[in-house]
Amino acid sequence: MSYKTIFIVDPIRGERIQMAKFLSEEIITVFTFLSIHDCFKKPDLIHCDLIVFVPRTEKNEIKHLFNIKKKYRQIPIIILLNNDFPDVNLVEISENGFAYPHKAINNEKVREIMLGLLIPEGLPSRTEIPHPVPISDEVQAALTTRPE
Numbered sequence: 066m067s068y069k070t071i072f073i074v075d076p077i078r079g080e081r082i083q084m085a086k087f088l089s090e091e092i093i094t095v096f097t098f099l100s101i102h103d104c105f106k107k108p109d110l111i112h113c114d115l116i117v118f119v120p121r122t123e124k125n126e127i128k129h130l131f132n133i134k135k136k137y138r139q140i141p142i143i144i145l146l147n148n149d150f151p152d153v154n155l156v157e158i159s160e161n162g163f164a165y166p167h168k169a170i171n172n173e174k175v176r177e178i179m180l181g182l183l184i185p186e187g188l189p190s191r192t193e194i195p196h197p198v199p200i201s202d203e204v205q206a207a208l209t210t211r212p213e
Contacts, residue, residue, distance in 0.1 A: 067092075068092050068093070069093050069114045070093070070095075070112060071093060071095050071096070071113070071114065071115045071117060071183075072097075072113050072116045072117070073085055073095060073096070073097045073117045074097075074098045074101050074103075074104060074116065074117065074119065074125065075097070075099075075117075075119035075145075076099050076100065076119075077119075077121065080119065081097040082097070083172075084097075084117065084119075084145075084172060084175070087172050087176065088117070088176055088179060096111065100124075100129065101116075101125070101129050101130060101132075101133055102129070102132070104137075113137075114140070114141075114183055115140065115142075115143065115179060115183060116143070117142075117143045117175055117179075118130065118144050118145070119144075120153070121149050121150075122149040127144075130161075130163070135162050140165075141164070141166075141167070141182050142163055142166050143168070143175050144166065144169070145168075145169050145171075145172075145175055146169065146170050152168075153168055155167075155168060165182070
């Protein structure tokens, strides 16, 4: 299974960090940005598999999406609805060249769409990382037979 990269675009720092923690997985790398233009300033450095866009009034509006280059519009995008934008027109977004637009009403729905798009076969089992300092058999026995 290859690693995937997600860009989260939200001008509110606390919301961005909360979303990044919620979406993080072993095989997913999450980057956060203030605006959609920040994502593609150095496009050769990072390949993006999915964009989570949170529109905000006067900071990060839907019209800003239409200013990005057409080659980046092929990346799947999830628009997270909020009080500033309770609904968006996905038909208009599709007509402007976005191949895979989706909308979500909460973080759980974003996660569901993300996993469906990036990992349709399901998440792999978590890898068990051994303790960096081996515990001797004597100490292990003492830990397991501790009197109560």
